[in-house]
Amino acid sequence: KRCSVTRFHFLPLIIFLVGLHAVEGIWPLPQTMTSSAERYSLDPQYFNFNYGRDSATQQGCSVLDAAFKRYFSIIFPDHISGSVFAERAALNAETVWGALRGNSNNLCSMFMNKGITFFVNKTEIEDFPRFQFRGVLLDTSRHYLPVQVILKTLDAMSYSKFNVFHWHIVDDPSFPYQSRTFPGLSSKGAFHPMTHIYTQSDVRRVISYARLRGIRVLPEFDSPGHTQSWGKGQSDLLTPCYKGGIPSGTFGPVNPASASSYQFMARLFKEVSAVFPESYIHLGGDEVDVSCWKSNPDVQVFMQKMGFGNDFAKLESYYMENLVNITSALNKTSIVWQDVFEYHERVSTPQQMIVVWREGCYLCEVRRVTKAGLKVILASPWYLDLPGPTHDWVRYYTVWPLAFKGTEEQKKLVIGGEVCMWGEYVDATNLSPRLWPRASAAAERLWSDEKQTSSVARAFSRLQDFRCKLLRRGIQAEPLFVGHCRHEYQGV
């Protein structure tokens, strides 16, 4: 495959092309864009995507070959691909992924049809993302999401230039990941062992679909807390809780005092590391309730043996350190929730990323983490699973991730942010309208220049227009306010 690929790089790209109502049509806003009155008409029959003669990437690059097909049908619905293209538009990108994103929205959004003719104005765009990590978290444990729903979400993500699918794949309520090494985890821990699981081939399909859209799949196997469902298929994994000196029959977090826990984790993560090509892995580490650990005599003995005294934060750190080592040995860099940083700043290596998710003064936390020299992903202001009126998009838009006191070095450590769609009240019935277009507001904050996109009033009509584009592309995006889209009910 003739693609030159680099990852987690800034993607400067320049597009010389043509766009009618250019600004209305483009979300997120490109870094610079100049449009002239010079106008060209386009004939779908003679329109085609071609690789530049001097391009390092040529036909046979599956990512771009596939993208060209998708983009053609987005630009010209109801037409089949044409053949010849007079060289009027050019897109230069440093990487394949840059080309992908340059096409995806900027280019596709510019062509407008009036009746049966397509027009474009001469336009020049230079574009690159403000932050390199622009994620969407889906929670497939609290409710199972069918693979089709995940794929649809990946489509929608690419339209807003998101580039990371943070797959919170398992948690307390269910374990839908079908492991080759430990098939009991899903056969006993999923809501249903046949219908509510992700098979190996499902996972491969999600990864490959995401890749073609320039989206990395970051798996999260959250532990030691949030693991109730793991215990169903792996009987000696969780800590037995005690009450009045005897086992109460309930279980707590993963047992950190047992060597078998780490052996299990090593085998599980060996498999996970092979299944998910992503070089990062999310280890969770949030919201560990230590009361069960406290009650368990084996854990108490272990605490004494390790010299932890009564400091359970040390036990948590010990556990996470082991997991970080296990995954480093598999050449994965770990990402963890902010809790891990809080109970143990030392565990973190400079490569490690901390996801700031708690409410309150989240920028205070961003400041602390970056002061410690660690990278930050910001999630706190973007918990979209909580329903709200659609004009809430303003809340997600007016987020200023770098508005904390800190050095330039600190600011550079803020590598991006992510929208979280937790699953307590969300499943396939309401995921799409709850995500879109509100997530797109966060997407522009993460992609575009802050100064150019500080006005909510100016963004509103552009976002409304973009929401109509999402509808036209088959994404069930909520309305922002009274009105209608020209194409909203085609095919209903």
Added chain:
Amino acid sequence: KRCSVTRFHFLPLIIFLVGLHAVEGIWPLPQTMTSSAERYSLDPQYFNFNYGRDSATQQGCSVLDAAFKRYFSIIFPDHISGSVFAERAALNAETVWGALRGNSNNLCSMFMNKGITFFVNKTEIEDFPRFQFRGVLLDTSRHYLPVQVILKTLDAMSYSKFNVFHWHIVDDPSFPYQSRTFPGLSSKGAFHPMTHIYTQSDVRRVISYARLRGIRVLPEFDSPGHTQSWGKGQSDLLTPCYKGGIPSGTFGPVNPASASSYQFMARLFKEVSAVFPESYIHLGGDEVDVSCWKSNPDVQVFMQKMGFGNDFAKLESYYMENLVNITSALNKTSIVWQDVFEYHERVSTPQQMIVVWREGCYLCEVRRVTKAGLKVILASPWYLDLPGPTHDWVRYYTVWPLAFKGTEEQKKLVIGGEVCMWGEYVDATNLSPRLWPRASAAAERLWSDEKQTSSVARAFSRLQDFRCKLLRRGIQAEPLFVGHCRHEYQGV
């Protein structure tokens, strides 16, 4: 058609039959239900609906014939109708509509299949609704809703035993009703004159679909306010606003000073009365902004001529009185928003119904209206268009419509309630999950005995179960909390 039909009657009905997990399966809760351990197995091949030998209604009653077909496929998905039924179950109802509702939920919810066999326990049910008016308002002006979406909503309504579709068909933003008499209203006032309208045949289809499900279609043509879209197709209808002694170019409510306004309304409502068979009509009358009236010299002259002084409430009353008279002459009883009662208690005849919709102490208003001897429909606590977490269903469930100080006569005047789904932030993309199952919480409050349904904790699992039934019947109902339904993703 051999149906005996009465309307707005209480519908006592008795079902002797059979239900496994009966209580879980039934929402809203029947008035009385006793279930025994005696169990029957059912074979779809030999299952059939038949009219009782002594029934006044017999085959040929289109409402029940059609219902039997629908119910069969709900009870036995993937089976075709059987032929013979040993007389084990009987449903007695005073009216066709009672039979409809007795079947719709009670009966259909009881049959449960385990594997390929269907079982039922012997059960006796006596049932009737607590309130006779159980409505859902859809707003098709702020966003257009395709006819298919309305029909789907009618399906879902019938499953929760709602019996009134309050069609808020036109308003300021658009006028989608295609009038025979005044085609300009929609051709100029709809979002789009071809794709965003309800033709006469669309309206007939909605009415007939609703009737087969025991649902009345109550049209609302709100005036004199909320009529901006009317002005586009009817140039002399609205009041020209003045600024500094000259027309400002903007328009206010319908012009109450002009005889032509009433002539227009008489012709429009003549048509509407013929198109909608419902004996009630909703005239709106809410939120009239009188500032434009105040500015207009013709209105000022009219005020003096009529001796209204500066009391614009008198002008509003005069206008509404005219509309009430116009529609009474067409044999329609009018329903209005509480505003009309507030500015003019006198306009109301004892037949008239007042919809209480404002926030705050809505029961105070219910008390006042019933004290004046008028009928009340309660809407205030059920504004479901405002999004909220799904556990909000508790808010809609713990509403006590009769918890005000008043005589027994006053309580009887509370004839029901309605769920309002206004359209500012709602269209086909999010209507269904926003309505269901939250609207079902209100439905049980309006149907079931209050004492038997006062516990939120006891209702929760039954509502969860009912939500799964809605999914299985193709209604995109939101999840109430973590978990899954057995049949949730069939066909995804």
